[in-house]
Amino acid sequence: MARGTLPRDLEGRHVVVSAGGTREPLDPVRYLGNRSSGKQGYALARTAVARGARVTLVAANTALADPAGADVVPVGTAAQLREAVLKAAGDADVVVMAAAVADFRPAAYAAAKIKKKDDEEPPPLALARNTDILAELSADRPRPGQLVVGFAAETDDVLAHGRAKLARKGCDLLVVNEVGENTAFGREDNEAVVLGADGSETAVPFGPKEALADTVWDLVAARLPGRAE
Numbered sequence: 547m548a549r550g551t552l553p554r555d556l557e558g559r560h561v562v563v564s565a566g567g568t569r570e571p572l573d574p575v576r577y578l579g580n581r582s583s584g585k586q587g588y589a590l591a592r593t594a595v596a597r598g599a600r601v602t603l604v605a606a607n608t609a610l611a612d613p614a615g616a617d618v619v620p621v622g623t624a625a626q627l628r629e630a631v632l633k634a635a636g637d638a639d640v641v642v643m644a645a646a647v648a649d650f651r652p653a654a655y656a657a658a659k660i661k662k663k664d665d666e667e668p669p670p671l672a673l674a675r676n677t678d679i680l681a682e683l684s685a686d687r688p689r690p691g692q693l694v695v696g697f698a699a700e701t702d703d704v705l706a707h708g709r710a711k712l713a714r715k716g717c718d719l720l721v722v723n724e725v726g727e728n729t730a731f732g733r734e735d736n737e738a739v740v741l742g743a744d745g746s747e748t749a750v751p752f753g754p755k756e757a758l759a760d761t762v763w764d765l766v767a768a769r770l771p772g773r774a775e
């Protein structure tokens with residue numbers, strides 16, 4: 547849809563978008579992180595505001611300007627992101643999990659900086675699993691009729707991985723990106739396929755992250771219950 551001709555089809559709706567990448571602390575100076583910039587999530591927040599929604603943007607470690615009109619909740623870890631998303635999801639019409647959430651965190655946090663010792667091998671790094679927020683929300687919707695949207699970055703057989711992930715997570719829509727060395731992360735453009743639990747498959751050609759965001763909102767708006775026709 548061309549910019550400037552956006553429908554106000556999210557008027558009166560509360561949308562929650564998570565963006566960025568979580569950081570799981572190991573000691574006071576180190577963390578396990580990922581390369582997500584948050585740009586896709588911010589594009590989703592901006593376009594949702596433009597389409598009339600009330601927007602809560604849960605932002606994990608991003609370095610981007612707050613989208614005008616969105617309520618931005620900064621978080622660091624996956625546990626903090628989960629808490630903020632679940633809190634905002636209570637009265638949300640849709641939750642979009644665009645954030646890259648760490649699957650694992652260090653099993654133990656060292657309160658003092660971990661020091662190397664010349665005469666010892668480095669210690670192994672034990673990990674613990676984080677809660678899968680998307681699967682949790684999909685299985686137990688905080689509000690009846692709420693829509694849940696996930697993102698997945700895949701390699702190899704992207705569509706097969708995407709279909710399997712959509713079924714496993716139980717969400718309504720899954721935006722699947724193909725990733726390689728130079729794709730998706732931190733870039734301005736994106737190419738994706740949006741898979742629906744209803745079997746739909748919407749290809750989004752290579753283009754600005756706003757265009758992908760608008761396609762996601764088109765698909766969401768068409769699936770929201772209780773729309774005045």
Ligand code: CTP
Pocket residue numbers: 624643644645646647648649676677678679680681695696697698699
């Ligand atoms: N996600 C989540 N909570 C987690 C991990 C992921 O909510 N602890 C969400 C992401 O925000 C994204 C979706 O799940 O919307 C898919 O993330 P992805 O990492 O592709 O899925 P995983 O099930 O973790 O699969 P993989 O083993 O491929 O990493």
Ligand code: CA
Pocket residue numbers: 647648649
């Ligand atoms: Ca993962």
